[in-house]
């Protein structure tokens with residue numbers, strides 16, 4: 001089981017409490033973006049195209065903690081931009097950990113070794129390091145030579161200092177089942193990271209490179225072939241088995257983007273981390289004033305190629321908890 005027993009148990013209780021309270025929509029994880037600025041400019045990125053005065057803004061610790069407390073999510077993924085550019089990011093992460101939120105701090109790792117001493121290892125805290133492939137593939141993806149080596153060194157140092165280290169890998173049309181296996185084998189077996197997240201790239205309208213986003217059929221083919229030889233069971237993937245079935249084309253379900261909402265400098269983004277149809281000032285307002293039925297594949301053309309975890313992992317988790325067989329499968333996988 002990739003996710004810790006503590007985290008799985010905590011999530012199980014949280015889900016049970018939501019069910020007992022008959023809450024129809026609730027957050028599992030918040031994608032928190034306390035800034036949009038980054039020290040890289042990846043071609044597939046849809047987050048860094050804001051004007052300079054927006055890129056210079058930083059969300060205060062109080063504002064971020066207030067948003068997480070209001071929505072009640074048990075997990076927070078701190079993203080951006082590059083969170084380590086934010087001068088108070090260690091304080092923000094520390095406040096969330098003190099409130100027993102499971103925090104993933106997403107980073108390209110360029111500043112990681114320099115900033116490590118400001119953080120403390122905790123079962124509630126994990127680094128989520130961006131690695132899109134082995135050296136050549138990753139450096140091409142982030143458009144800078146040497147970043148792969150910096151990230152690998154940072155992973156080793158963070159592990160040596162007792163941190164929980166996870167990775168986040170996005171796949172594009174340049175990838176093949178072979179490159180998927182190579183990078184996941186490397187992270188799983190050589191670097192021995194604690195968990196790995198994978199995602200087909202979402203076709204951001206603002207991303208400079210529009211040629212290399214995977215369609216649904218390509219995504220299913222890529223993952224079903226990459227998973228075909230049984231490695232999926234061996235890899236410590238931080239996803240529910242049903243979501244991995246979904247990536248492979250063995251399961252199909254609707255988007256439930258309210259389960260992984262996004263909070264940024266602009267507020268609660270409607271409907272999800274990937275698309276922006278305006279903002280709400282609270283999670284409650286987001287849930288109550290968004291026409292959720294208008295989104296998802298077959299409903300909104302911008303969703304047509306989306307198989308991202310922020311839309312479909314919550315659906316997979318809800319379906320898992322409703323089925324004894326799927327719950328057991330998730331527990332032993």
Ligand code: SF4
Pocket residue numbers: 038039040041042044045046047048080081082108130142
């Ligand atoms: S590291 Fe992440 S936030 Fe920065 S440019 Fe690349 S994809 Fe965007």
Ligand code: SF4
Pocket residue numbers: 255256257271272273274275295296297302303306307308310311312
């Ligand atoms: S399918 Fe869901 S998660 Fe994907 S872009 Fe549409 S609303 Fe967002």
